[in-house]
Amino acid sequence: MTVQSPSTTTHSEIVSTSEDVSKIVRAAGDQRTSVCIVGGATSLDYGLLREIPGFRVVTTGLSRVLDYAARDMTITVEAGLPFQTLTEVLLEQNQWLPLDVPHPERATLGGIVACDWSGAFESGYGTIRDMVIGISAIDGRGIRFSAGGRVVKNVAGYDFCKLLTGSLGTLGIVTQLTLKVQPLPSTRLLCAVGIEHLDQAEMCLEKMVQALQQPAVLEILSGTRWTNREWMPVEYRGAPHAIVIGLCGSLQDVEGQQRSISGHLDTVGLKSREIIGSLESSALRDLAGGSAGADGEMVLMISVRPSKVVDVLKAFENDGVLASSSRPSIQVHAASGCLFAVYDTSPADAGWLVHTVHPFVRQMNGWAHIVSGGPPDRTLASVWGPSPESIRVMESVKRAFDPSGILNPGKFLYRSM
C-alpha cells in the first residue's frame, strides 16, 4: 500500500495486514502527526477526545479467523473481526466467548479488548481480560510485537495481554488475538425479581452471594425505562427497580441453582419470575445494549465495591447527593460493582462531575468516568476524574510503548500525551 499524508483533517485507511498498520504508524511518526484507531466505530466517543486529526487506521480489513483449535478451546483471530462473526464461528463447535457486546455485528474484537468493558456476564465469566491469552500489536514506533501465545497456560515473559487490554489503543494497535473460549452451556435461563425499595435489593444481593454458585448474570436495573420493557414479567412492570439473574449450565445444574436462589429469596420475602425465552432473548440483547447510550445520551460509569452499589443507587434518588434534574436509568453489574447511569440529556456541566460526582465516588474508594456523551467542555478531570496513584507509572509505560505519543493522543487519562 502507499501511505498518503493526511491534510489537516483526517485521512482514513482500511488496513488488511499488520504491515499496513506498521507503515501508517511509521509515516505518522515521520510526519509528527497522530494515529486514531478505529474498529467498528461503535464506541469512538469513549475517552476524552472525540476527534483526533491525522491518520485514521480502520481495522475492519483485518478480519480473518487464523486458527480455531476447538478441541483446545482457543481461537486466533485478527483484531478487526466483528464479535458477531466470531460468535457464529464458535457456535458451529458449540462454544462461545461469554461476553455481551452492544452492536455485535460491528463491534470488533480489537475494540472490545481496547475498551475492556464490564458486561452482564462478568458475574459468571469475568471480562475479556481473562480471555485473551495471546496478543500482537504495533507500537508507537511501528514495530510489531507479540506476547503470550496460543496455549491456555503460559507464564513466559511479561503479560502484555493484560496490559494492553483496556489501554484504549494508547500502547499499541492490536492486530491479532488468541482467545480462550468456553463450551456453550446447554441451558441458559434468565429470571427477574421486582424490587420496591433499595434496601430489599441489598438483601437480595447478599443472598445471591451465598447462593451455591454465583449466577452468570446478576444485574440491578433501576428506573421504569428498564422495568417497562416488554420482557419484564408483568407483575414487575413499572416497578422502581428489578434484579435480573441469569443461570448457565446443564439442565440439572441450572435447576439446582434456581432452587438454591429461590430458597434464599424466600427468606427475604422476594420471588423470582422466569423471563420467557432464554438468554438469547431480546432481554439479553437489551442488557448488552442497555448502557450503550444513544446519540446525545450521557453514560456515566461508576465502579465501587459490590456492597456499596445500593448506597450509590440511593445517591441518585430524590434527595441524594447525585440527584439531578434529569433522572438516569441505571444498570448495575452487581457482582463487580460497575454501575452505568444513562441520561437522556446531559444533566449538568463539567463542574457537577468534578465537584460532586467524582468526590462522592472517591470517598467510597470507587471511581467514576464518562463513557459517552457528557458536557461539551470535556476535560481530563470531568471525564476521568482524579488521577489514580499509579498515574506516573502509567505515563512511563505509555512513553515506552509510544515514545512520540502518537497513538490515540488525548483519549486516555495520561496528564500529557
Add this chain to the structure above:
Amino acid sequence: MIATLSRPLLDALTATVGANGLLWDRGDMMAYECDGYVIEKHCPDIVVFPTTTQQVSDVVRIACAFDIPIVARGAGTGLAGGTLPVGGGMLIVLTKMTAIEEVHLRDRYAVVQAGVVNIKLNERLKGTGYHYAPDPSSQGACTIGGNTATNSGGPHTLKYGVTVNHVLGVEVVFSDGSIVRTGGPSRTPGLNLTGAIVGSEGTLAIVTRVWVRLTRLPQAVRTMLIEYGSVDEACRTIGEIIGAGIIPAALELMDQGIVRALEAAFSFGFPLDAAALLLVEVDGIEDGINQQMERVVELATECKATGVRHARDSAERQKLWKCRKLTGAAIGRLAPNYTTQDGVVPRSALPHILQYIANLSARSGIEIVNVAHAGDGNIHPNLLFDEREPDQIERVIRVGQEILEECLACGGSVSGEHGIGVEKISLMDRMFSADDLDVMRRFRNAVNPDGRLGAGKMLPTLAGCGITQSHPRRRGGL
C-alpha cells in the same frame, strides 16, 4: 558483589529494620544462596527482613543511596532461580509480613501481606464457604507474594484459572522506594498495571500487599482415578472430555514410570501394567454432578480405560490426591537426582509430546517419567540422573532443552507456571522475536529504570543471556 558492607549502610539498615531484621554473616546466609532451583548458587551480600511496607520502602531507598541491586524473595520455593542474587546484592525477604488484614465475604475479597503462606489464607477461610482458589502443590510453604510474582498455577487452574485471575490489586514498592497501589476491589481506570505486575518475577516491583478474590467453595466434588493401557488413550479421553463441554476442576496425568514409582514407594495397589493414570475431579452443585461424573466415565470407557476408582468420601478423595502429590517423593527414590521441566503444548498435542519424550528418552539414555496438568497441556517431565556423572548432567541439560524446543514447535510455551528466572532465560529468544523482547525490555526499563530489581532475570541481556544454564537442579516440584 558489594565491595564492603560499610558501617553507614549497616547503621542505616539497622535503624530501619532493627538488628534482628538483618543477616550479613555468610554462614547465616547459606539458606539464601538459592531457591528450589538448587544448582546455581549465589550468596547475597546482605539479607533484610522488613515487617511493614514502609520498611520495604525505606530499605529500597537505602539500597538506592548505596547503589545496591535488590532481589525480592518469599519462601524460596521457586523453581527457576528467580531469587538468585546474581552478582550479589541485597535480598529483601517478605516472610515476616504475614498478616491477613481483611476478609470481606460480601465483596468476595481479602487483603493479605505478601508474606502470607498460601495455605494460611485457606485455613483462615475454613467454615466460611469460600476459598482462595490458586493451589500450587507447594501451597504449604510458598507465599502469596511469591505466587503473585510468578503467577503460579496448580492442579485446579483448569477450571479456576491461575493467580492473575484471582488478584484484584497490589501494593508495591518500586525501585525508587515509592509505594504505589494498583487496582483493588473496584475497577480502577487506566492501564492494568496489576495484570502486568503479576508474573513479573520480581523484575518490576516488590509486592507488599495483595487484594485477592475469594471464590465460593463447590457444593459437590467427585474425584476419580482412571487407569489406561496406553498414554494415547488417556490423552484421547482428555480431548473427549473437553470436547463434550465438560471442564473438570482438575485433570492430571501420570505415566507408567510414575505409577511404578508410586507403587514401589507407597503400595497404593495400582496395576503395574497401567500405562497411564488420569486423576479427574469434577465439581459444582450437587444436582447434575453425578451426571457429569458418569459422562466422564462413559468417555473414558469409550477411550478404552481399563479401570476407574471413585473416591466415595473425603478420606478417599484425599488418598487419591495424596497419590498425585506424592509423585515427587516417589520419583526421589528412582534416581539420586531429577530435574522437572514445565513446558506447555496445546492440549491436542499431548500425545505427540509424550511420544516425543519417550523417543528422546530411548535415544538419549536419560530415563524420563511424566506427570502433567494435562487439562492445561502443562507437562512436567522428570529427567532422572546422577549428578556425580558429569556426562549425564550434560545430556540432561540437552534433553531438557530439546523437550522445551519441541513444546515451542507445537505452538506451546517454555513455562506454564514455574517462570523463567535464570533457568530458562536462554530460551526466551526462541519463544519471542528480538522485537518482542525489545518491547519487554523497554517496558521493564520504564517501570524499573535503573534495573535495580531482579537484575539478570527473565529477559536475556542484549549481549546474550545473563546466565547460561550450567546444571540442572537436583529436585523438582510438580
